[in-house]
């Protein structure tokens with residue numbers, strides 16, 4: 001079954017729905033690591049959410065959902081770019097035991113210090129310009145609860161988000177009201193539309209969402225509403241790591257730190273947690289790196305996500321891009 005994202009428009013209700021189902025992409029993400037069942041489920045929901053939210057990006061670039069956990073999960077990252085290229089990874093606290101029925105709050109926010117961040121990173125960002133970072137409150141009992149809350153408060157529009165995941169498939173629906181210019185923008189505005197569509201969306205349950213294909217789900221939920229299919233796009237696994245980016249990262253660590261590391265080991269090994277690639281730098285290669293005349297650009301935030309200390313304190317940069 002192909003991995004795709006479908007966008008439906010309900011014109012008179014002024015609502016839009018995105019539906020996603022991923023099999024191959026999700027299995028590729030999971031093939032790089034093994035996680036406890038509860039963590040796999042959670043990562044799957046985050047992956048589905050990143051794809052659903054990135055479908056509304058108005059710029060070329062990527063959307064990253066990042067949870068710095070305060071519980072057995074140390075870090076959870078899902079990233080989707082505007083071509084629906086996805087990657088994701090998890091870091092667990094060493095030797096942590098994760099029960100199957102552990103709650104969302106226990107996994108991520110055991111002492112109230114968990115942090116959920118949404119990053120919008122345009123690819124044509126100017127040097128020195130930071131990506132936009134929004135803080136999502138770790139409210140509720142699921143990724144969907146937290147993000148619904150964020151979307152409602154940041155965009156002031158009704159939002160319904162449902163996410164499903166097991167170790168084979170992830171799927172989800174995002175239903176959103178569209179901005180109305182004081183109600184003048186829509187012909188014959190169906191004011192009850194949102195309520196009806198919201199109720200229909202809620203009839204989707206985990207079993208159906210993880211077994212039926214996307215068209216079947218879309219038809220079953222919304223056939224009476226006669227939506228317009230705005231788009232159908234395929235998604236795929238995509239990692240942005242490269243030797244060039246690792247070079248920049250090593251350069252930004254500085255010569256002293258690299259020399260110290262090389263005193264203890266023969267080569268520098270950098271591992272990408274997203275795709276399992278290994279980058280090896282020998283001593284002469286490191287020396288060459290620092291012997292260059294020109295300065296390399298500072299570390300790319302893309303790579304930041306894969307490193308131990310993944311996120312600098314990014315500041316808000318002007319008006320945030322919208323997601324509707």
Ligand SMILES: [Zn+2]
Nearest residue numbers: 239241272275
């Ligand atoms: Zn990679």
